[in-house]
Every structure is written in C-alpha cells, then in structure tokens.
Amino acid sequence: MTQYATTSAYLEAVRATHHIRIKALCAYVGFSPRTYQRIVRGEASPTVDEFCRWLAFLHVIPSERLHEVMMGELFPITTAQNELLTQLRAPGAVAAPDAMRARIAAYAKQTEQSDFSLLDQLLDLRLSADPTRQQALAKAVITALQTRDHWSNFEIQCFLVVEPHLNWSVVSHCMDRYMCFPDAPNKVTWAPSDYFLAWAVPLQAGYVQAAARTHICENVCQALAWDQAIRRMKWDPDYDHQATSALCQRLITVFEAPEVTPTAIEAVFQPTLAAMAALTATQPLQLMDQFEALRQALLAAGDYHHDHRPRHRATPLPLPYTPAAGIGARFDQLRRAQGVSIKSLCRLAGFSRDVYRHFQDGSGSLRLAQLCRALDCIHVAFDELVTTRDLPFWSTLVASLAQALPVYAQKGELPPDFAAKSKALHEQAVAVDNPLFLTGWLVVMMSSEETLGHYDAAGPYARQLLTLLAGYEEWDTRDYYTLADAGDHADLASAQLTMRRLVNAVKKPQSMLGQTPMAIWPAYWTGLLTVGYRSMDAGAVRAVTRVIRQIGAPVRYGANTILWGIMQHYAAYIEQVLTQGRAAAAPQWTALCAQIQQITPDEGNWAMRLLDANRNTWTALLRP
Secondary structure: OOOOOHHHHHHHHOOOOOOOOHHHHHHHOOHHHHHHHHHHHHOEEEEEEHHHHHHHHHOOOOOOHHHHHHHHHHOOHHHHHHHHHHEEEEEEEEOOHHHHHHHHHHHHHHHOOOOOHHHHHHHHHHHHHHHHHHHHHHHHHHHHHHHOOOOOHHHHHHHHHHHHOOOOOHHHHHHHHHEEEEOEEEEEEEEEHHHHHHHHHHHHHHHHHHHHHHOOOOHHHHHHHHHHHHHHHHOOOHHHHHHHHHHHHHHHHHOOOOOOHHHHHHHHHHHHHHHHHHHHOOOOHHHHHHHHHHHHHHOOOOEEOOOOHHHHHHHOOOOOOOOOOOOHHHHHHHHHHOOOOHHHHHHHHHHOOOHHHHHHOOOOOOOOHHHHHHHOEEEEHHHHHHHEEEEOOHHHHHHHHHHHHHHHHHOOOOOOOHHHHHHHHHHHHHHHOOOHHHHHHHHHHHHHHOOOOHHHHHHHHHHHHHHHHHHHOOOHHHHHHHHHHHHOOOOHHHHHHHHHHHHHHHHHHOHHHOOOHHHHHHHHHHHHHHHHHHHHOOOHEEEHHHHHHHOOOOOOHOHOOOOOOOOHHHHHHHHHHHHHOHHHHHHHHHHHHHHHHHOOOOOHHHHHHHHHHHOOOOOOOOOO
C-alpha cells in the first residue's frame, strides 16, 4: 500500500480519490481552506474535535490504516518500544544486543520512564543462560507490570517475553486479571476487551504451554477454554479463530476424561490437520503451524493427572475508563490506570497542567499533536482512546441504524424510528455534498430492504453504491467493505469490471485490499458468482471460478488463508458441475463439506452457511 509520511497526507489522499471538494470538507470540519492547506503541509495541527469531524467526513474509522500512519508519525516512543519488544520476543539469540542496550539507555535518559528499565531487564533475561537468574528477572518484571490497572500493547508484549519463566499460578492470574474484564457490575464474564484479540494467538499458546508444564488436566482445560471465552464476547468472522475454538473444545473433552493418553490427543489433531492439508495443498499455512506447535507442547509434557481441586479465579479488572465519558476524561482514567503522574505527562507531552486540566474536564481541547504526545507517554494507541462513538454523523445516525437492523431482521420488520433517522441521514448527506455520507445512507437503505426480504428492492441502492465505487481511482478499506455488501447486486458488466480491479489489487502489495480481513474475501467472490448465475452465462461463471483457482493463497493478507483454500475447492466443484453435471460433482461437494465440518463442526459454521447460500442461488443454468 502507499506509504504516507503524515496523517494529514493520508487523509488528503482519501479526500482526493473520493472526489470530495476541499470547500465542502472545510465547511463541515470548521477549517478555513487556508488552515486546511497549512495542516496538510504539516505547518499546523487540528484540534482533537476538528480531527474527529475530519475522520467522520471521510468515513475513516480510528483503526486499520489510520493506526499505522499515526504510529509512524506521532508515536515515536511507542514505536521504539514496539521495535525493541519485537526483537526481544523473536525466537533464537538476540541480534546486536549491545546496540539494543544503547538504544534502551538513550530512551531511558530522554523520557525518564520506568518502561525502559523493564526493557533493560528483559534484555538481561534473554541474554542469560542461568535458569535461576531468568526466573528472578521474570519475577521482577511481572511484579512491576502487576502494579498497573490496564495492560496495553507494551505490557502484553512484556508478559509474552517473561511468560515461559513464570509458574502456572502467576500466568493464570495474569490471564484472568488483565486479559479479561466483567461486562457488567457484579457479573463476571471471562472475556477480554476486543483490544486484546490482536494478541490472542501467542497468548493462547503460552497459556496452554504453561498449563501443560504442570501435568494437571484441570489447568489444561482452563487454558484451552480461554480462547472459547474470548470468542463468545461477540460474533467473530475470523475462520482461523473459529477453527482454533473447535479444536480447543475437542481437546477439553479429552482432558476431562478420567485418563489422558497420547493416542487420545493425536486423535484430535490428526483428522483436523489432514483436512487442512487437503484444503491447502502445498501452500504453507500459519494455522497448521500453530496447531502443530500446540500438539507438540501437549505431547511433550508426558503424563497428565487430575487434582480435582476447585479453581479460584482472579477477578478481571474492569475497563480502565468509562465509555460514555468525554475523550479528556477517558484519557485521564487511562493515565491513572497506567500509573503515570500528571507532572511526568505534562513534561513529556509539552503542555501545562492548566491545559491538561481543561482537556480532562472537557472545558478545553488539545491539538492532535499534543494528544498523541500524551498518548505516547502512556503507550496507548489513538484508536484505543478515540473510537467511532466520538465521530459525529456516523455514531449518531449510521451506526445506530446499522446496529438496530440485525436485531429487527429476526422479526422481519424495521426499527420504529427507521424512517425518521434514514430521512435525516439522507438530508445531511445531500446538505454537506459528500459522496461518502451518501454511501452510508445507501448501505442503510439497501440493508433495510434485505431485512424485509425485498432483495429486488435492495438492488437499485446497491447499484448506486457500485456506481460510486467505480468512479474512485483507488479504493480505501471502507470501499472494500461496501463492495462486500453490495457486490451480488451488480449487473454482469460492472461485476466483470469489479473482478478486474480485485485481480489487479491482489497483484499490488501496496493495495488497500491488504487492510481488509481475509474473512471478507469470500463475500467478493460469492457475489461475483451470484451475478454470473443470474446472467445465465456459463462462461461468466467460469471466468470467476478460473480467477479464484489461479490466485495464490494471499498469505500477506492475514491468517485466514485456509478460507481461501476452501474457496478454491468450491470453485473447482462449480466448474465440475458446469462441465459434468451435479451428480458427477456430488462426491466433491460431499468431501468439501466433510473437511469443513472436521475443522469447524459447530452449527454456527458461517463458512458452510456461506457456501450453502451461494449454492442455493443456482438457476437452470446449472445442469441437473
């Protein structure tokens, strides 16, 4: 994807590619055109409130690509910490330890922050070959981390470095205390904040390995259940995560049995690994490596036994801030949770205590550069503090409608306030002269018709969306989400144009397609297949299946490559139906279903539902 030196350069590129007039943007945000140009050139910084309106107008959410650009420009301390921790977490010998030590010392002198003392201890731990000294250093680091009421990227990465040298009681306490939180007062739900999902794979692996070292079945079950708990927090479209949860559930059944044998463990892993290997052929798959590492960890521990003792779980810490509070109040709650004094914060961020107090109580606003320096001091990312609820228009209209529609879809009706809100949405989109606001309205209207089962009535809204997308020189991540929603309503000509753009995007490492989750990919291609079915043109369907089969598994686009292997096998099945008929292709469909069910056997298997739905759209084009 294109590399942007500054956040303003990235946002200006989004504006230009979506044909949004500077005058319209400035009128909505509150800039003068002159001020806007100064901000784009890096000569001025917007206020936090202005920045939120800027993001809202461009439909850029505080995550994904924005996070990457902002970290590179505005978070030098956090960026340095992440680079150092990446080196410390890497397997094998530490590269250039003297240079790393010098860099840590330089940052420690500059910031006077204890975090860099922890990094120095972690480096000592990695360089030491003495198990006793390693355990002492790990204990010192984890003791310091446990004084904080909120763990962000920094703390989690430090924990991952020391975890192999901690005993089970400390590991399990930290996983319960810091990776989970209660969802309501007096009600403990063992599920972490969404923010920790990015670290779910290494956290789960370390947790299970720590449990296996105890040789106690109940500990292993507790560690395996953690993954399932975090997935229950909300619907998770990540197929790799669903596969992991399914495997963990099968393993829990094994470790709950009176006797645990290597044969029973192997009986869980081998069929799943075989099914995955059949779906991915020779393509390397990260998930298979993770499963193999888990298998080896469980088998290497040797004999297991039950201790039949009740588990006393630590109470998860609550969210470190009140979601309904203003940005300033939430920041102060995060600051206190991290144990950073106002004096230290103001010194490093470069503003007075009076300025900070006005920001905290909502009577004043910081500049974006000031807020990011402050966030950098407590190593909290911008998108951990500021979310879509802080963006006008989207949080008040689009998000509320989008969240309400699925709830009412089960009743086959629309929310009572839908007409009034959708009208207000359209009026504001027209008033501010913004095609992206119009996109929000069109998506809501299309979804509302689909909610009522009016597929044909949703078509005109979807085709307007596709017309808007066709006019953009480049697609941003939100454009790809829109395509996934509307693609199956396209006519054949626009679908073929869309397919060419997707193929070109796959070939370009700099494409924003790489910022979309792999879980979204099947929606693009099943949508194109649906258009092909509707055209009654076998050649159009084959054109789509041929592309699916020819594109290599896009490893660089995320961990969900197994989902692409499923899509390729499904495409091969469609081709066989077209050439030999359904009866001849039936064994291939049966085998594919069996492989998917082996990997994700639960009834909520959305990959299976997706293929079933697409298969059911066949028309008389397909031979009986």
